[in-house]
Amino acid sequence: MRNSVNIADYVGQYVALHKAGQNLFGICPFHSENTPSFSVNESKQIFKCFSCGRGGNVFSFVMDYDKLSFPEAVAKVAEFAHIPLNVDVGPTHQDDPATAQQKKLLQAVADLGHHILVNTESGTAALAYLTKRGLTRQTLDHFAIGYLPASKTLLKTFLTNQHYDYNTLRDSGLFVESQAGELFDRFNDRVMFPLRNEHGDVVGFSGRVLANGDAQAKYLNSPETALFEKSRVLFNLDEAAREFKTSGGAILFEGFMDVIAAYQAGVPNGIASMGTSLTATQVGIIAHHTRQVTVCYDGDSAGQHATARALELLAAQPQLKVSVVVLPAGQDPDDFIQSHEAGAFAKQVQSTLTPISFQLHYLALDRDLTNDQAKLDYIQAALKVIAGEGDAVAQSVYLSQLAERTGVAVTALQQSLPAARPQPAAAPPVPDDQAPAPVAQAAPANKYVRAERTLLALAWRDPEIARALHQRQIQFPDAGYQALFDAWLAYAKASAAPTTAGYLDTLAPELVAQATDVAMMTVPEQSEAAIADMFDLLAHSDVQAKLRAVKQQLHSAQQLGDKQAVSELATQYLELTRQAKQMTQNSGGQS
Structure with a gap:
């Protein structure tokens, strides 16, 4: 089966390769670097990084990149090549008994919540709320959205009857412990959104309160547990990763409701961080699954500031090709979807800016460009950004954009362009x-x-x-x-x-x-x-x-x-x- 897959085709999903001599070279996906030292030899069907030392064949690459066993790597390569194996390679990852028990418990809770929402009288109000927001039954089923009624003991009773012991319940994050050690349900009268890891295991929940009020938080997430670390979880990654290759990579949203709305609008490759700013760890996880990321945050000022922060983190992964969607009139993705006809959002996310184009837009925020000093300050800041672009054609495009925004002639901007900071020269290809x-x-x-x-x-x-x-x-x-x-x-x-x-x-x-x-x-x-x-x-x-x-x-x-x-x-x-x-x-x- 190995001979049916060209290692360059498989590795090329994750590493931008270019020909240099007899081999292909690119930025190593296993460590941070600026000069390509990762090499693929097609005639021998092997790879080698001359910096970090990793090497092997296509199965070795999959084992290292995805942290899989050899049989699991064979299965993944077979799936890539559309080759039926007709054998069971076993589970994709092994858990210790305590972890397996926690995952089983959390999945049972997700199943219970979904059943209550769509099949019981207790879920009628929650179902009506979600339907009013435009979510279809297919969407509810796809994301296993559920509901837990206003009870402090429903979950405890349900799980105790399933023979889960006290310590297992306490470690799940689903309960609040009193000073006397008694457990009470953490989620009451909330719509439940299961949170899954990249393997598809339920690791926690986010619950939206059904009745709005000041007494409790609108959204309540599971606390940090052995399974749930907010800084590592990306909502919908397990499902979206299957779409990255055919859908142009990942679309990064601010919140999971944007992901759900986008899915229903025909955009299945959306992911989101869990109610917090994007983290370097999450960026690293994204880079393990795709080479392309489109940032689609809210169109308001706060969303644009968050976009700028996200771009700084994404820039630390040079193998990622990053683009930005700026939504009109300060809308968030859900607003845009609700106010436009079907298919409009799928077209909108294809209309993207490069990171530098976005920076030119971002630097103009909150500046009065009718004020001469404000305009001069903006031009100076924008020219510094443009000077960092090494490609002359791209520089010309950005200077034209700046000229259009400020009314200053391109020739004058070109003359004022500061010298680009010297970049480390790329090492010449070596034998x-x-x-x-x-x-x-x-x-x-x-x-x-x-x-x-x-x-x-x-x-x-x-x-x-x-x-x-x-x-x-x-x-x-x-x-x-x-x-x-x-x-x-x-x-x-x-x-x-x-x-x-x-x-x-x-x-x-x-x-x-x-x-x-x-x-x-x-x-x-x-x-x-x-x-x-x-x-x-x-x-x-x-x-x-x-x-x-x-x-x-x-x-x-x-x-x-x-x-x-x-x-x-x-x-x-x-x-x-x-x-x-x-x-x-x-x-x-x-x-």
């Missing part, structure tokens, strides 16, 4: 075998290491070299390279058509990075003499290693007074010394 070594591994610092790496790479593509190394019983000085060679012999023996990508699947996880590092090398054809010299180098290194070991053993035997061991080890030492001397003479005196 594969000269790329920076990963942090976790030493660079090939001497001829022995270079010989090991070269012979290992040659052995993977030439069975005769692998056979000769094995028959001569030459040992690689580095234990890791020896383990890789032994694993290759076993893999090649069992495989009719061995490939580098297939070989990586057979390795222990701690060997994959080192193997990928060698596999990414560009090794030219070697003459027979050059190969013979490398064989001799490894043999010489092996003898030197044995000499050091025997010398240490001989010293220990002498200290212990073991005459027989001293005699035997001395003989071995003399023989190894002779071999080493002979090798030195054969190599022309070089060591």
Whole structure:
């Protein structure tokens, strides 16, 4: 199945790749960087980051990127390639018993709330409220929206009857504990919106009070629990992520009601933070699922300020392509949807600004551009933003926008444009075998290491070299390279058509990075003499290693007074010394 998927096509969903020499390069999705050091080799179907050291085949990428097991990664790649597996790979993630119990409890509460809303007389008023707001039954079912009546013990009674114990109830976040230790339902007379993690598990709730009043908060969220961290949860991510590839990435809203309204208006790829400002953690989670984000916050002043803050956080993920929707007349998404015909919102979110265009708009907020000083201050601030754009064509577009907004000629603005702050120059593409070594591994610092790496790479593509190394019983000085060679012999023996990508699947996880590092090398054809010299180098290194070991053993035997061991080890030492001397003479005196 691996051979049916081009690793560049799969990785390209998350990393913008460009051709440089024999490989494709991009910004590494596993760590923060500005200069591309992430490389994909299509001929070998492997990837490697020369900065953080991660590497492997397409399954390795999925396992690292999505934190999945090997069978789960295979299933995800199969889904991408539309290849039926016809096997059950098991659950997508494993939970400890306490966590599994909490998830089961929260799902039961979500099911109960939805049942009460749509099937019971107790939910009639809440259902009427939601229907009046324009939500259809299909939308209510899709988001599992529910209702919990005005009772302080309904949930406690229901869950106790389901055999959940006191500690499990208390840890769920669904109850308020009195000083005496008694539990009371936290959510009373509230419409319930289940909050799910990226895997689709219910981890908490947001409850909207049905009867408006000053005595209680309009919205009440579950408190922080072992499962629910507001800074990590993005509403609807589990469902929206399925739409990102076909819908142009994620649309980021301020609140979950915007997400729900957008879904009903034909925009299924909406997500939202949970009633708080966007966090860096949430941005990182978004970047793990898509390369494109459109920010669609409220059109009022507060919403535009929130957009500016969100753009600062999103800029920290250079692999994200970010755009902004500015809604007219200060409307929020729900207002816009309610006041326009069907399909209008889906068209509106396609009309976007770049981050710089938005900044030009944002900087003009709350400024009186009929006032000369205010206009000059605005122009100065806007020109600083435009100067940061390195593309001359884009700069020209933004200068035209600024000219239209201020009435100042483009030529005058161009002359006043400050010099752009020097940006770090992008590193020129480097040959594969000269790329920076990963942090976790030493660079090939001497001829022995270079010989090991070269012979290992040659052995993977030439069975005769692998056979000769094995028959001569030459040992690689580095234990890791020896383990890789032994694993290759076993893999090649069992495989009719061995490939580098297939070989990586057979390795222990701690060997994959080192193997990928060698596999990414560009090794030219070697003459027979050059190969013979490398064989001799490894043999010489092996003898030197044995000499050091025997010398240490001989010293220990002498200290212990073991005459027989001293005699035997001395003989071995003399023989190894002779071999080493002979090798030195054969190599022309070089060591």
